[in-house]
Amino acid sequence: MNASAWHMLLEGAWTTLWISAVSIAIGVMAGLVIALIRLARIPIVDQLLVLYISVARATPLVTLALFIFLSAPDLGLDLNRSVAGILALSLNTTAFNAEIWRSAFRNFSREQSEAAMATGMTPWITFRRIMLPQMVITSLPGLVNEMSFLIKGSPAIAVIGIVDLTRVTNRISAVTYEPLPPILVAGALYMAIIGCLVWLQRLAERRANRLAT
Amino acid sequence: ADLEEIQERGYMEVATEDNYAPFNFIEGGDAKGFNADVLEELRDYADFEIRQEILPWTGLLAAVSNDQYDMALTGASVSDERLRVFNYTPPYASAQHFAIKRADDDSISDVDDLSDKTVGVQAGSVLLSRLPELETMLEDDGGELGEVVQYESYPEAFADLANGRLDYVIDSAVPVNTLVASKPDVFAKGPAVSGAGYVSWPVPKDSPELLEYMTGFLEHLKENGRLAELQEKWFGESFPNLPEKPLKSVEQFHELAGLDD
Amino acid sequence: MSEANTSEMAAVSIRHLSKSFDDVEVLRDVELEVKTGEVVTIIGSSGSGKSTLLRCINWLEKPDRGSIHIAGQRIGIHEDGRPMPVRELAKVRAKTGMVFQGFNLWPHLNVLHNVTEAPIHVQGASKREAEERAMALLEKVGMVDKRDSYPNTLSGGQKQRVAIARALAMQPEVMLFDEPTSALDPELVGEVLAVIKDLSAEGYTMVMVTHEMAFARAVSDQVVFLEKGLIIERADPETFFTTPKTDRVRKFLENHDTPSPA
Amino acid sequence: MSEANTSEMAAVSIRHLSKSFDDVEVLRDVELEVKTGEVVTIIGSSGSGKSTLLRCINWLEKPDRGSIHIAGQRIGIHEDGRPMPVRELAKVRAKTGMVFQGFNLWPHLNVLHNVTEAPIHVQGASKREAEERAMALLEKVGMVDKRDSYPNTLSGGQKQRVAIARALAMQPEVMLFDEPTSALDPELVGEVLAVIKDLSAEGYTMVMVTHEMAFARAVSDQVVFLEKGLIIERADPETFFTTPKTDRVRKFLENHDTPSPA
Amino acid sequence: MSNWEILWDERAQFWSGFLSTLEIFGLSIVGAFVIGCGLLYLLEGSRKRLTIPLRIFIDAMRMLPFLILAYLLYYGLPSVGIRLDAWWSGVGALAVYHGAYFAEIFRGNRLTFPPGQIEAAKAHGFTKGKMFFRLLLPQIIMQTRPLLGNQLIYALKDTAFLVIITVSELTAAANSLSSTYFIPTEAFIVVIGFYWAISVTMEIIIKQCGRFSAKRGFDNV
């Protein structure tokens, strides 16, 4: 591998990184919103969300990415490929995150929120100041796990022409006919990115001890 | 979209590939290859802008047939299935299929020698769909087709050929030449395993005027000698005996390729 | 609104309160008036509805019938029958401070922030103001030096003292205690009771559920006995503990051997 | 091995036992001899080392110095100083049956299987044999009709009775009880004490930590008072409760108002 | 001929892809489960010499994309003279990879396992092995079932990556059909259907286990 191959790999890693980061941010937020909506148990909406979560969890990402990219024009949408890729990743990860948040809600101590209400907090302030900070800590292991799966699954969006880390390895080996070296480098880069997340999770675990009363 | 619309909006969008040397590939971050050079010629030739998008092969033809792009400026082999949806400009390269073997493997010199050997080929490719031709050739001589292993892309198949999991790999003429030229001590070109085949640019069936326009462009390259130059540069030969007309139907293709049953 | 002049206005006034869970009537037509500055103790056996009554007062439990006024303002429902919007309900709730059996401190906040959280985010107090008030209260419950500790490092008695400071920080009209010492080791009960005793001496209005008979006798102005959701006896502590009117209460007091007041 | 003849052999014999956690000496040179059929009660204030002593007896806690023999066999360390391999240790441990404050039933097994689990998988008893024995023991503790229930559906008193049956099922030489009733609601204490009383009447050897003074007085043959890891008084219950030798014990007994035996 | 008719004509290819996906998935999750339990058992012994390398191994697996692990096993090992069969290296990679995840899930739950129960078992003379298999493991498995369920879905989706090492399963069938006839939408709708069917079946099974364990009071542990 020459200098330009290294350059391409780093560029690919950057693409993987920023697309994943945006999708993670969207997925975590949207997951929380869906979990909140599901708490309200609105009749038809609830069933639709359950269906969405079930299907989105089972659908392989490649499939979803191609599907969005190819059917967007039929729906009159002009999707940039990065947007389509982010959409696919977000749709997928949101479904998982919604379940993670929901279980955090369900396990949240009712006594603590009652104590908040008793001091005159409105449900919204209770949620924002008392529940959310604790749910973030307790859900972080699950969320980080899901984030790492998103990053690991992100090569799928190469199918619509996004040049991510894995696609770069394909491009390099198409010329050198030696697939192994770039794959090894890519593997190391993936481990570095996900390693940061795992480290983040360790930090949260230490915080979580405080919540274990 | 057809030519009229392209001219109206002032640009044409073409889809190209990124890992099919020597037709299209990426080196040092830039698109290279036969079609990359042709694209430059097309930019000079056309009175509208040309926009290029680079896609992996998996979704490429589907995206073109879905009107995401106006045409595919790629090294696409002609096949029955594709002719359902696309017309092809006149071929610019042969796609006859050849076996590739390890350079140090002396057991393969003729088609007969391929009998019962393990072969690698790309999944969902024209090469796979024309395997029955090889099977017939082998059976005529009392042999049989060995195990067929399908790969997502060729670099992995070549890796397995080199490490001995495969005995030979089938690819079409042009990439075989390129591979053997770049790794002469590892790979060698084996016998041809199919009848004639063609490589050219697919244009959606509902864009007949665009097909005509691209045919005219190819004529133009032939006349000023650029086509032959580029073929020599990228393919190592200029394929003088290719058909001169666009390919529009299965019958026409079968007649030209000598495929009729 | 049915406001009388402040000096005579009841801190809590409960009328015809009834509440059922599923088919079980847990409170039946309860009437209770707590005057400003008064300490009322609710006793009764397990399952008699004591907690439910207390939780109705600040609308953590929604009664089926009846009305509750806190410092003259009705909670939960407007006089004309419209249910109260959550923001308004929260405002009326803030007039009560509640201390729970299980402390229920917020584990992600340290002691000081547990106390300042509601004043800042509910009353809109400035951070400085809230912290000054919090420090004064932590002083009162003897927890100043633990201000930066997190709840999981505190003993039960310390937690309960912080919980009391937290409730006081909202400057409530009435404090509600639901068995504030029953989750504590015997050695830690005393420190919490001492704090509550101080509060009663300072003139805070309090409604308290407890099993500590000696303590109830010492601090109460009024003792109420609840049995299967009915108030079957109410009296000043002297009368209640020495000459109970009903057999039920007599039996109850026998089981809870009541020493004379300390 | 230092075996005497069985009739006179001590069920538990503790010599020079010492144990520290970090730098704190929790047990200091404790000596205790429990004869077969005897009931020994250990009392003392919180943190005095009662639980640690009990846990040393079956090697749940490893002492720093000293020796413990159960029915004549040394636990944890061979006489020649070699540490005991885990399998052998498990065998000696099985000579003791332990009942914990927190019950510690195995929640994934029903009552019957909680009792048969160890006999089948530790002693290698046949399923039929183990179940017969288990049913007899459940009968004894009055839990036969709950044999198919899972622990989460039982009250605290019922759980503790099952835990006792579970410990008895191993046919231990000595039963160890660590505050068996202190996690129970007052109403449920009686049923567990009744079971233990029956066992003592049947001649089981028992070592028990408890805060129930009246009960200790009624069932013990020997009472031991632990203070900061030292045994500062030991006597028969009559002497111990009526004429304690040290001031410390007198004070302790005052705080734990001791009614006369039931 | 409509796109759907093409797919119908090629149904045999889908069906055999589906069956081999099921086979790979089934075998590899059984393997992963056994590996996960084994790792947990090894982590039980508090010998640092053993637990540290195991923790590093588990974390490495969690950081590495499955695709790359499969790739290294299949195309990387031949360069050091080991040549694995595609099918077995695929199943092996899946089992090891998700085994590490199972172990991590179990370990997380083990941390909060009530110590009193372990003490009770010791006091009753249980040896380490008996205690692990009879008391610890059953409870840990029942309590972690929602997480295990999620992990099974990830494992199912990872089987799709095996196309890269020439294992012909469901996604391979769809890729092949869609690039022959470039009808990705229809081909993939069918594939989504198949994957969904598997994961819904799994969800139902896990829910049933949940009922069973609720009945046995695991939720109140």
Ligand SMILES: Nc1ncnc2c1ncn2[C@@H]1O[C@H](COP(=O)(O)OP(=O)(O)OP(=O)(O)O)[C@@H](O)[C@H]1O
């Ligand atoms: N959320 C609820 N749903 C159903 N029943 C309930 C609920 N809360 C309380 N109950 C029932 O209402 C009755 C009264 O409960 P409450 O907690 O008020 O009793 P208590 O007097 O506080 O008892 P304790 O002294 O045990 O705290 C009990 O029978 C209880 O089971």
Ligand SMILES: Nc1ncnc2c1ncn2[C@@H]1O[C@H](COP(=O)(O)OP(=O)(O)OP(=O)(O)O)[C@@H](O)[C@H]1O
């Ligand atoms: N695992 C441990 N690590 C460190 N210190 C311990 C440990 N176990 C007990 N201790 C300390 O040893 C001392 C004696 O504890 P022990 O549990 O034996 O007391 P106890 O007499 O049973 O008290 P209680 O009546 O509260 O149960 C205490 O100071 C305790 O903090």
Ligand SMILES: [Mg+2]
């Ligand atoms: Mg109550």
Ligand SMILES: [Mg+2]
């Ligand atoms: Mg103890």
